[in-house]
Amino acid sequence: MEIQISHTSMEPIYEQIAAQIRLQIREGTLQAQDPLPSVRGFAREYRVSALTVKKAYDLLEEEGFVHTVHGKGTYVAEISANTVQEELQKQLESQFLQALAKARAMKMTEEEILDLVRMLMEEYR
Amino acid sequence: MREVTTYEDRSQPLIECTAVQKHYPDFALDVTLAVPENTIVGLVGLNGSGKTTLFRLLTGLAKADAGSCRMLGQAADTLPVSVKEQIGVVLADTGFPAVFTPRDVKRVLAAFYTGFDPEYFDALVKRFAIPPDKALETFSTGMKARLRVIAAISHHPRILLLDEPTAGLDVVARNQILDLLREYMETPGRSILISSHIASDLENLCDSFRLISRGRILLAEDMDVLRDEYGYVKVPASLARSVDLKGVVCRKTNPDGSIEALVSERQFYLDNYPHVLVERGGVDEALLLFEGADVVIDRNPETEITRKGKETR
Amino acid sequence: MKGLALYDLTWLKGQKKLLMILTALTILYLVTDGTMVLFLSVIFQMLLLRTQEWNLRAENSRFLFTLPFTRRQYVQEKYLFILGSTLVLTIGLYAVAIVCQPDKMLELSAMLGVIVLELLYFSAILIPMMIRLGSNMQVWLTVIVVVLASLTAVLSGSLQETVTQWLTVIQGNLPVVFGGMAVLGLVCLAVSMKVSEGILDREEL
Numbered sequence: 001m002e003i004q005i006s007h008t009s010m011e012p013i014y015e016q017i018a019a020q021i022r023l024q025i026r027e028g029t030l031q032a033q034d035p036l037p038s039v040r041g042f043a044r045e046y047r048v049s050a051l052t053v054k055k056a057y058d059l060l061e062e063e064g065f066v067h068t069v070h071g072k073g074t075y076v077a078e079i080s081a082n083t084v085q086e087e088l089q090k091q092l093e094s095q096f097l098q099a100l101a102k103a104r105a106m107k108m109t110e111e112e113i114l115d116l117v118r119m120l121m122e123e124y125r
Numbered sequence: 126m127r128e129v130t131t132y133e134d135r136s137q138p139l140i141e142c143t144a145v146q147k148h149y150p151d152f153a154l155d156v157t158l159a160v161p162e163n164t165i166v167g168l169v170g171l172n173g174s175g176k177t178t179l180f181r182l183l184t185g186l187a188k189a190d191a192g193s194c195r196m197l198g199q200a201a202d203t204l205p206v207s208v209k210e211q212i213g214v215v216l217a218d219t220g221f222p223a224v225f226t227p228r229d230v231k232r233v234l235a236a237f238y239t240g241f242d243p244e245y246f247d248a249l250v251k252r253f254a255i256p257p258d259k260a261l262e263t264f265s266t267g268m269k270a271r272l273r274v275i276a277a278i279s280h281h282p283r284i285l286l287l288d289e290p291t292a293g294l295d296v297v298a299r300n301q302i303l304d305l306l307r308e309y310m311e312t313p314g315r316s317i318l319i320s321s322h323i324a325s326d327l328e329n330l331c332d333s334f335r336l337i338s339r340g341r342i343l344l345a346e347d348m349d350v351l352r353d354e355y356g357y358v359k360v361p362a363s364l365a366r367s368v369d370l371k372g373v374v375c376r377k378t379n380p381d382g383s384i385e386a387l388v389s390e391r392q393f394y395l396d397n398y399p400h401v402l403v404e405r406g407g408v409d410e411a412l413l414l415f416e417g418a419d420v421v422i423d424r425n426p427e428t429e430i431t432r433k434g435k436e437t438r
Numbered sequence: 439m440k441g442l443a444l445y446d447l448t449w450l451k452g453q454k455k456l457l458m459i460l461t462a463l464t465i466l467y468l469v470t471d472g473t474m475v476l477f478l479s480v481i482f483q484m485l486l487l488r489t490q491e492w493n494l495r496a497e498n499s500r501f502l503f504t505l506p507f508t509r510r511q512y513v514q515e516k517y518l519f520i521l522g523s524t525l526v527l528t529i530g531l532y533a534v535a536i537v538c539q540p541d542k543m544l545e546l547s548a549m550l551g552v553i554v555l556e557l558l559y560f561s562a563i564l565i566p567m568m569i570r571l572g573s574n575m576q577v578w579l580t581v582i583v584v585v586l587a588s589l590t591a592v593l594s595g596s597l598q599e600t601v602t603q604w605l606t607v608i609q610g611n612l613p614v615v616f617g618g619m620a621v622l623g624l625v626c627l628a629v630s631m632k633v634s635e636g637i638l639d640r641e642e643l
Contacts, residue, residue: 007329010405012353044307047300049165051332052349184504186643209506219501222493224452233448237441237505260452273501 014055026084036074139316145192154340167331168320175340176320180288213277217289223262238280246279267298287319324408355406356391360384375418387414442515475535476549479528484583491568513634558623562630569637
């Protein structure tokens with residue numbers, strides 16, 4: 001399993017791991033019932049603490065992407081591409097909501113918010 | 126394979142210190158800590174903060190004045206041989222006599238440990254490019270350090286006690302040792318207590334850490350909580366009065382009126398105080414701040430666990 | 439305990455300087471006066487005590503004591519090692535001396551007896567001192583070695599006569615005297631061992 005981890009980014013490592021696994025599931029690189037590496041094995045290979053890996057696995061399990069068989073390991077759940085898309089959509093929505101809440105707290109009008117979004121989209125391209 | 130557990134797991138810890146005290150003329154150690162199974166705990170502190178003393182207490186080299194240290198449930202100052210067989214130790218600057226060769230080390234260890242694995246020893250010696258028949262006095266610091274770790278690990282112990290195993294090593298040698306330790310941990314049922322000066326070693330290896338200063342543990346926390354949630358915050362003098370110092374773990378007021386603090390919720394500051402400098406909390410920053418702080422909040426939940434434990438028993 | 443013995447033997451094997459000096463002195467003594475050769479074992483014993491004391495204080499002892507053995511086993515092995523290796527050396531020197539000067543067999547045997555007794559008693563007294571006193575021990579040991587060496591040198595002539603006289607006197611009761619002293623020596627050793635165990639138990643490393 002190929003994962004890229006940045007130790008210097010502000011994004012928590014467990015989130016980086018979870019995000020990439022989600023992506024691989026969505027793209028089909030990881031199929032249902034595929035085993036994920038053991039927590040310690042993953043930790044060794046990517047030189048991160050095992051607790052971090054466990055956090056990522058736990059998060060994915062909560063979201064329904066993987067399931068853990070006690071004593072055996074963690075496996076990709078029976079999950080369709082649609083469900084993955086839904087889950088990612090849900091996360092995106094909640095992130096947008098957070099941003100909106102902040103904008104409201106700053107007393108931005110709807111126009112200002114939309115202008116900001118358009119400007120950022122330009123930059124992003 | 127068993128899953129990794131956090132320090133809140135109450136099943137018998139492999140290493141347990143309960144209010145263990147040791148008095149020296151210029152120094153007083155008072156430590157409570159527990160290392161559960163399948164965990165790597167890092168011990169961070171300055172020279173002379175008590176790390177080596179703690180290791181000496183855990184291995185029975187020194188006796189506590191009060192309190193107790195237990196290894197695999199047995200009192201550390203009278204460890205039976207059967208328990209010692211399950212422990213591997215690296216103490217800084219101490220090892221085998223200079224005239225020994227790695228081959229001598231192997232023979233002697235085989236005579237001491239029933240669980241000694243000579244093939245594994247040989248494989249590691251080869252992997253680390255250590256000449257098996259040259260005397261230790263001809264070795265560089267790096268080679269001696271690697272051999273010490275190999276000697277501690279070759280009998281497949283359940284617990285590793287490592288006091289500064291990577292001190293004085295270059296980055297390549299350090300990573301070799303850390304990789305070896307990660308491999309070691311892939312077998313369930315084991316734990317490591319490791320002390321180090323080198324923050325990056327600990328941050329990428331340990332599950333949790335304890336910060337020790339002048340003989341007392343001042344901070345106990347999961348490693349990634351430190352990295353993801355803690356922050357180093359610098360409040361300029363002009364804002365010192367208006368900023369609500371939430372989640373401060375330790376704080377230092379500078380002569381110019383500015384305040385530096387280690388906080389457990391850096392997001393709060395990022396969200397609410399754009400003029401305040403917020404940086405990721407790392408082990409080095411934590412240590413520097415603790416040593417120079419004028420206010421410290423005791424964040425060692427294990428003292429709590431011990432008190433509760435005593436009541437329920 | 440097997441590990442401790444192997445540890446000490448491996449260490450001894452590495453003491454090239456010590457072993458070379460011994461060999462040189464052995465040859466020297468054999469060439470000058472065969473009977474004094476056995477005193478080398480006393481010197482060896484003293485040197486061994488001194489270095490063993492140093493080993494106990496050295497930084498390496500910290501690591502050693504984390505290995506799986508009890509302090510009691512450590513003390514027992516020390517006695518065995520010091521007495522055993524000195525005894526082996528003594529018998530070796532005796533054999534060499536007999537071969538070189540078969541006519542002095544009687545004196546050599548008497549000396550052997552004296553040395554064996556000295557081995558028992560000196561060890562019984564000095565080993566606990568070594569464990570207890572640490573580096574102060576060195577001063578005492580150096581003094582003893584110097585005194586013995588000078589005595590050997592100065593009195594070598596007259597000592598031979600005294601030894602011959604003693605032999606004639608004790609000859610009849612020899613087995614009893616020697617046996618009694620040896621048994622007492624062993625008893626002293628046993629007591630000494632217990633004392634040493636107690637001392638080491640209280641030591642911090």
